[in-house]
Amino acid sequence: xxxxxxxxxxxxxxxxxxxxxxxxxxxxxxxxxxxxxxxxxxxxxxxxxxxxxxxxxxxxxxxxxxxxxxxxxxxxxxxxxxxxxxxxxxxxxxxxxxxxxxxxxxxxxxxxxxxxxxxx
Amino acid sequence: xxxxxxxxxxxxxxxxxxxxxxxxxxxxxxxxxxxxxxxxxxxxxxxxxxxxxxxxxxxxxxxxxxxxxxxxxxxxxxxxxxxxxxxxxxxxxxxxxxxxxxxxxxxxxxxxxxxxxxxxxxxxxxxxxxxxxxxxxxxxxxxxxxxxxxxxxxxxxxxxxxxxxxxxxxxxxxxxxxxxxxxxxxxxxxxxx
Numbered sequence: 001x002x003x004x005x006x007x008x009x010x011x012x013x014x015x016x017x018x019x020x021x022x023x024x025x026x027x028x029x030x031x032x033x034x035x036x037x038x039x040x041x042x043x044x045x046x047x048x049x050x051x052x053x054x055x056x057x058x059x060x061x062x063x064x065x066x067x068x069x070x071x072x073x074x075x076x077x078x079x080x081x082x083x084x085x086x087x088x089x090x091x092x093x094x095x096x097x098x099x100x101x102x103x104x105x106x107x108x109x110x111x112x113x114x115x116x117x118x119x120x
Numbered sequence: 121x122x123x124x125x126x127x128x129x130x131x132x133x134x135x136x137x138x139x140x141x142x143x144x145x146x147x148x149x150x151x152x153x154x155x156x157x158x159x160x161x162x163x164x165x166x167x168x169x170x171x172x173x174x175x176x177x178x179x180x181x182x183x184x185x186x187x188x189x190x191x192x193x194x195x196x197x198x199x200x201x202x203x204x205x206x207x208x209x210x211x212x213x214x215x216x217x218x219x220x221x222x223x224x225x226x227x228x229x230x231x232x233x234x235x236x237x238x239x240x241x242x243x244x245x246x247x248x249x250x251x252x253x254x255x256x257x258x259x260x261x262x263x264x265x266x267x268x269x270x271x272x273x274x275x276x277x278x279x280x281x282x283x284x285x286x287x288x289x290x291x292x293x294x295x296x297x298x299x300x301x302x303x304x305x306x307x308x309x310x311x312x313x
Contacts, residue, residue, distance in 0.1 A: 031146055031147075031149075031150050032149070032150050032153040032154070035150070035154075047164070049164065049165060049167075049168025049169075049172070050147040050150045050151055050168065050172075051135075051147075051168040051169050051171065051172020051173065051175075052168055052171070052172055053150070054139075054143040054146060054147055054150075054172075055139075055172045055175055055176055057143075058139070058142070058143065058176075059179075081145055081146070081149045082146070082149060083146055
């Protein structure tokens, strides 16, 4: 199911799960940090409430897509009530598969003239 | 603690206890960090809580139930509906806008289908209890020389309690009906039985 094979189909991820994986692609973050990163990247288009965020985090931990990162980037400045999360290898492969799937869809949309050709 | 955080703690009661124990403090910290307020924010927060809490309850419920217990619950739907609606309508006098069972019962009454109807109503809860027994109890025989058989009882889920309660309620009410209907005959007070 989880594979880095570019052509292999994987079940589509929910937008929240994909966004969380994208937020964790470059660095470990805590829940609030993930929410802020998603909000920044989507220019406020997607806001993850605590219920959606921690529900998704719970399922992603169970599925092995992310893990609890024991490290704290700056323990002096940070609140110990926060928990940092890190993307696993399986999570990275899943994110790559999902990105490929979305890329294929965009390509098909372009072929059907739903998007202008040669943009993006 | 600010009033808004207290209100958020109240909202968190909608989540299952296990989820709250694991993520409650993180969610509260997240909420405190967000530091936003206003009517629209609270509407959004309530919507997030409603969808998140129902998703977590559903996930917890799915995790607990086995297929046999689910089948047992499905077997109970018709007899439980029949008993509940008829008790409400005829015993308690509460108007029931739609009772599909009374029209079915009227149609089968006086025909041989009546026996099938009664059999389904009586044996479904018994079958449900038997299925539940097999979903909860695991018996292994002859695996250990020291003991003849090993019986393992799984921790009962909420669904299991519902099936047991529903089955006993249906059997109890139908048993009382049968006794009340046939008591005059049994006591020899009625001529044609």
